[in-house]
Amino acid sequence: MESQYKGSYSNGGVESGGVANRRKMRGCDVVLRFLALALTLTAAVVLGVDKQNTTVAVTLVPTLPPVNVPVTAKWHHLSAFVFFVVANAIACAHAAISLALTLANRSGKKGITMIVVLFDLVMVALLFSGVGAAASIGVMGFEGNSHVQWKKVCNVFGKFCHQAAAAIGLSGVAALVFFLLVALATWNLHKKH
Amino acid sequence: MATTYTSETEKVAAAPPPETRAPAKKAHTFALAEVVLRFLLFASGLVAVLVMVTSKQTKYLSVPGIPYKIPRSAVFDHSPAFIYFVAALSVAGFYGLITTLFSLYALIKPGCCPKVLSHFVIFDVLLLGIVASATGSGGAVAYIGLKGNKYVNWGKICHMYGDFCKHVGASIAVSLFGSVILVLLVLLSIHSLSKRIPK
Numbered sequence: 001m002e003s004q005y006k007g008s009y010s011n012g013g014v015e016s017g018g019v020a021n022r023r024k025m026r027g028c029d030v031v032l033r034f035l036a037l038a039l040t041l042t043a044a045v046v047l048g049v050d051k052q053n054t055t056v057a058v059t060l061v062p063t064l065p066p067v068n069v070p071v072t073a074k075w076h077h078l079s080a081f082v083f084f085v086v087a088n089a090i091a092c093a094h095a096a097i098s099l100a101l102t103l104a105n106r107s108g109k110k111g112i113t114m115i116v117v118l119f120d121l122v123m124v125a126l127l128f129s130g131v132g133a134a135a136s137i138g139v140m141g142f143e144g145n146s147h148v149q150w151k152k153v154c155n156v157f158g159k160f161c162h163q164a165a166a167a168i169g170l171s172g173v174a175a176l177v178f179f180l181l182v183a184l185a186t187w188n189l190h191k192k193h
Numbered sequence: 194m195a196t197t198y199t200s201e202t203e204k205v206a207a208a209p210p211p212e213t214r215a216p217a218k219k220a221h222t223f224a225l226a227e228v229v230l231r232f233l234l235f236a237s238g239l240v241a242v243l244v245m246v247t248s249k250q251t252k253y254l255s256v257p258g259i260p261y262k263i264p265r266s267a268v269f270d271h272s273p274a275f276i277y278f279v280a281a282l283s284v285a286g287f288y289g290l291i292t293t294l295f296s297l298y299a300l301i302k303p304g305c306c307p308k309v310l311s312h313f314v315i316f317d318v319l320l321l322g323i324v325a326s327a328t329g330s331g332g333a334v335a336y337i338g339l340k341g342n343k344y345v346n347w348g349k350i351c352h353m354y355g356d357f358c359k360h361v362g363a364s365i366a367v368s369l370f371g372s373v374i375l376v377l378l379v380l381l382s383i384h385s386l387s388k389r390i391p392k
Contacts, residue, residue, distance in 0.1 A: 186318075
C-alpha cells in the first residue's frame with residue numbers, strides 16, 4: 001500500500017512543495033510544446049508555399065537583343081528542401097500528439113513520459129539535420145560555388161530565397177525548443193533524484 | 194497485510210546479497226556501457242574528420258584553347274558545408290575523448306563526481322544537435338554533387354571525382370553513426386537517472 005502510494009506519486013515530488021513545482025513544470029512543458037507545434041507548422045507552410053516566377057534575360061545570339069525566358073523556382077526542386085518540409089511536418093505531428101498525451105497524462109505515468117522524451121530526442125536530431133541541410137543549400141544559393149561552377153541563384157529568385165531563409169530560421173528556433181524540452185525533462189529527473 | 198510484510202522481510206533476510214548487489218551491478222553495467230558508447234563517439238568523430246580531410250583528389254582536365262591538361266583538385270574546404278562538418282565533428286570527437294576519460298575515472302572510482310557526470314546529458318543533447326546538423330548539411334551538398342540539380346544548373350561532379358565522393362560519403366555515414374550513438378547515450382543517461390529516483 002505504502003509503496004504503491006509513493007510509486008504513483010514518484011513522478012511528482014517527494015515533498016508537498018513539489019506539487020506546485022510540478023504544476024509549474026507541466027505548464028512550462030505544455031507552453032513549450034505548443035510553441036514547437038506553432039513554429040514547425042509555420043516553417044513547413046512557409047517553405048511549402050514557396051514559389052516564384054520570374055524572367056531571365058538570355059542572349060542567344062550576341063547581335064540580337066536578349067530574349068526574356070520565364071523561369072520558376074519551386075521548393076520541391078531541391079531535395080534538401082523536401083527533406084526540410086517532411087522533417088518539419090513530422091515534428092509538427094509529434095508536437096501535436098505529445099501535447100495531447102501530456103494533457104491527458106495528468107497522473108504522470110512514467111512509461112508515457114519516457115516515450116515522449118525519446119521521441120523529443122529524435123525530433124531534436126531530425127529538426128537539426130533538416131535545418132543543416134536546408135541552410136547549406138541556401139548558402140549555396142546565396143553564394144554559389146566557384147570551384148564546381150555552381151552559380152548563385154538568389155540574385156534572380158530574391159523573394160524565394162528570403163522566404164526559405166525565414167523558414168530555416170523558424171525551424172531552427174523550433175529545434176531549440178525541442179532541445180529545451182529534453183533539457184527540462186532531464187532537469188526534472190535531477191530534482192527528483 | 195502483516196503476514197505479507199513478515200514474509201517480505203523473511204525473503205529479504207534469506208537472500209540479502211542478490212537484493213543489494215543487483216542494483217549495484219546494474220549501475221556498473223550502465224557505467225561500462227556509457228564508457229564504451231563515449232569511446233565510440235570519440236572514434237567516430239576522429240574517423241569522420243580524418244576521412245573527410247584526406248579526401249583530396251586531383252584530376253587533369255583538358256580545357257579548350259590550352260594545349261596541355263591542367264590539374265583541378267577537389268578538396269573538402271571548397272564548400273562551407275564541409276568545413277562546418279569538419280569543425281562540428283572535431284568538437285564531437287574532442288568532447289567524446291574528454292567525457293570518455295571522465296566516465297572511465299568514475300568507473301574506476303565509483304561515486305567520485307556524480308554532479309559532473311550527470312550534467313553531461315545536457316551537453317550530449319547539444320552535441321546531438323550539432324552533429325545532426327553537420328550530417329544534414331554535408332549530406333545535402335554531397336547529394337547535389339552526386340545527382341546534380343537540373344533546375345538551377347548545378348552539374349554533378351561525382352562522375353569526375355569518384356574517390357573524393359567516396360570519402361565524403363563514408364565520412365557522412367560515420368557521422369550518422371555518431372549521432373545515433375549520441376541518441377543512445379542520452380537515453381542511457383535518462384534511463385539510469387530515472388532508475389536512481391528513490392521510490
